[in-house]
Amino acid sequence: MKWLRRSLLIVLFASIVVAIVYAFRPKPIPVETAKVEQGEFKEYVEEPARTRVRERFIISAPVSGELARITRKPGDMVEEKDLLATIRPLAPVMLDARTKSELDARLHAARASHALSTSAVAKAKTVKDFAQKELVRIKGLVDKGVLAGVELEKAELDLKIAERDVRTAELSATVAANQLAVAQAAAGDAPPKAEIGWELRSPLRGRVLRVLQTSEGVVAAGTPLLEIADTSDLEVVATLLTTDALRVKPGASASLDRWGGPALEARVRAIEPSGYTKLSALGVEEQRVDVVLDIMSPPAQWASLGDGFRVHAKILVHREASAIKTAAAAVFRDGDAWAVFVVEGDRARKRRVVVERRNGPEAMLGGGAPLGATLISFPGNDIHDGARVVLR
């Protein structure tokens, strides 16, 4: 029985030792993991952007005049040649007292002048009548040979002069009559509104974006009145940092999201050649440039988008069809290089990796971790090469 007792004691002692060793053995660290996968790797430039109608028409007043009230409202559909606005001639200006009395006096003068010229006409006609009668009488006398032929010529001349005088007087009377009319018009009240006007018509089929001048009133030539555009013909403008814009190529595909609907496909049409300085959201001056994108998705998907709406543009700047990639959270700094912890069995093994590219959430690896390997994402400070880990 001694052996039994001894072996029992040994077992007891051994189990205590084992329990203590087990207790002090580091517990496997619970970790969250990411896989090394093969797949498409995309790098984007992301920036808030806004929509813009491609062709924008500003209807402005071609002449100064009185604009009739514009009844179109923003959002109204207009057909080509639809009447948009009418401009009528201006009403005369109001008279002040001094001008009024001056004009009244001028009217009186014109009346007098008109009366004067009328009586001048009467006088000239009387002279002409006499000259005519004189000519008839002298002609008879000359025919009878009482008077010399020269007298007849003289009478004929007198009649001609008298006729000219009548004409002159009549013309003066006309002048005076017209001057009277001018003076009357100047001194008189405004005549009723002219019913005719200049009609402005829509140059295209589209929608009214803005009405800049709604109320009836006088507008100067060149005043913008309405903005009209075809809102189904939208483009997107993203303001990129010039350094980012360099990476964007015309034709690059992009997606537009966070606008209130499903993500839309788009394509870069142009990068504008001229940049400008803009104050950033964080208060720093930056050089930005407009990049113009065309929406490629069917218009039905974005029918509710209007002009100047906010969208979020993700422009593809690099694409690898088949890259070895993993979650960026699994990659960490190791000296000057990058490394990952590969889970092998229940152990974490540190492996140096080459990070070729990053796009925020993902990192494209250039080697170091085998495809399909399980990596620890967000490795904590307690994880080291060879540490025991357990998947969470």
Add this chain to the structure above:
Amino acid sequence: MVKALDRKLLRDLLRLKGQVLTIALVVACGVATFLTFVGAFRSLRSAEDEFYRATRFADVFAQCVRAPEEVAGQLSAIPGVASLETRVAAPVTFDMPGYEEPIRGLLLSLPRTMSTPMIREGSLPASADEALVNEAFARAHKLRPGATVSALVEGRMRTFRVSGLAQSPEYVFAMTPGAAAVDDARFGILWADRAAVAAARGMEGAFNDVVMRLAPDASERAVLASVDRVLQPYGGFPAVGRDDQSSHHFVTRELNELKTWAIILPIIFVGVAAFLLNIVLARLIGTQREQIAALKAFGYGNGRVGGHYLQMIAVIVALGTLLGTGLGWYLGTGLTAQYTKYFRFPSLLYRLEAPMVISALVMTLALAAVGGFSAIRGAVRLSPAEAMRPPSPARYRRSLVERIGLAVLLSNIGRIVSRNLGRRPLRAIASVVGVGFATAIIAVGLFFGDAVDTLIKHLFGEVFRDDVTVVFRAPVDSSAVSELRHVEGVLHVEPTRMIPVRVMAGHRDKRVVLFALPAGVTLRSVRTVEGQAVAVPGTGVMLNATLATSLGVGMGDKVSLEVLDGAHPIREATVTGLVDEMFGLTAYMQLDALHRLIGEQESISSALLAVDPRSIERTVAELKSKPAVMAINRRDATLKAFRDTSAGWMLLVSTILSAFAGTIAFGVVYNTARINLAERERELASLRVLGFTVGEITTIFAGELVTLVLLGIPLGFLIGRGIITLILTLLSSEAYRFPSDLHASSLAVAALIVGASALASALIVRRKLDRLDLVAVLKTRD
């Protein structure tokens, strides 16, 4: 006669010096825990009370954009307002030599009647260009009275001469908005003449800040509502009572936490110490049985003999209290000093109050006397003749182990051990329970260290995964995200929006922070206490479980959210998620959902950054240069600050408790061994005479001890678990839930400490057995 008893007392104490010392240490640990925590709490409380009283801390605080001075009349007419003072406040940016980045601060008109800053050095400002500076800021920048300080006020640089250093009850705890930890050098307050501040701020004949004191019977809620109503036309922000004043709120929270500790820890430690003291003292007196008989035979009355032993207990307890007082004073000073790191009380000193020491002494004396008394009574009841006779040989019978047929497993010595234990089962159980409590208390002490470890792993390994958090002065457009992405070394950016809200459900309401995270967020994770990640639902609002409970809402219920910012819009939202978090009272939403809810387009208030550690210094420098950036919190710095403050506190507590627990454990095990020896001296000596070797009797003795310890340790694990659950239940507050992880290694350490104590005790006893004077022991009673 008395002299003889006194001499005996002295000799007994000297003879039992090892036991006396260890028992005194057990008492000392209990007393020290009591004095440390209760003392620190009382010191903080009285520092707060004194400071508030001396500075006439206000009861109600309100701010508005700008109100004409006449409005003060309307405010003072509110029933319940005893007095009020209007003030002018202006945010300033300090330009301090040696600091590249601008430092935020406040310029306040000097309050004259309430919440007056207490001058620590120098004097009140005498002219318009003089100002008081808050002491912490001044000390951090080595500003003394007479120095000058420049600050940008309303876009104009102004220079003030420091007339004195002061501390205000409104800024006992002063933290830069958005910062992760207290930084004295980066938040300054200036108090200057009202006219000067008003002129600088463009507030002549107006005010933008008002403080009030309430009449004793006033209803704070009614006053707050009236103040809000009066100030509303002037851009009023919701008025708050003291409880919601940011500094007082934080101080109160910390004090309440400390109060909980001050209740729980002494109860546990004093309780365990008292329990162990009882067991040990009762048995110690039990071994004095013969001497008691002898004393009685000499004619000492029961009272005298009892008094003598009570005296002995009193000496031990007094010694322990004395040691504990010294230790408590030392540790209490250290603990209180931890608070001075972030609480600015003019006189925060640990004060050891005599009533506390006396109550500790009385408490331990009473607890010890209870244990001693029954033992003494038992001993003095015996008639001297009977007592002087050796106790009649106990009836040994087959032990339990033998009776169930396992006798074969026991050697002769094993049989002796098992029968010995079985002979006095109560005594054996008491010893096992004693060892159990000793083990448990060590485990409890170590638990707090484990908790900090779990907490740090949870927070900094799982919840906060961004390397740098950037907080903006005001919400900015989300184009800031791509801007941050271009900062050197930034690998990934995720936007967030934090907005203070009042969550209302029925008649209940709670002010919390609404935290909006983008869908698919990786750099910040919402997790349960168990570390399970929870995704923020795409619609509606997810509430912290504690918050939901206090509001009385559950999944699918509607709550109203009042945004405490801007136009204070009130919106309805459905509770679509609940999360049982470790920290805080937070409501979560997805960023898109929040924008829709409050009608904001893509505004963000902070951003989470993953940064290449190699160039983090350059990254931070570039971030600092952005005007809209208010604070940059690095995770490593936050972790360090956390370790230094909250975790530092916990680790200090854990270290103190572990040391105490170790001492108590050793005291108990050692005394158990010594008393066992005293009780068994005769038997062991007899065995020696019968021919057993010293090795064999040591084995008998050690076997008993080992058996007690081996049974006691697992029991200790259970008791420890129970105590921890109790502590967690008492500690869990609205602000945080504690992880209940007790590491296996801590249990092993507890077991090893108890085991080592047993081994050390066994070695000491073995020396005694070596020197066992057989003749002396055996002849005593003949």
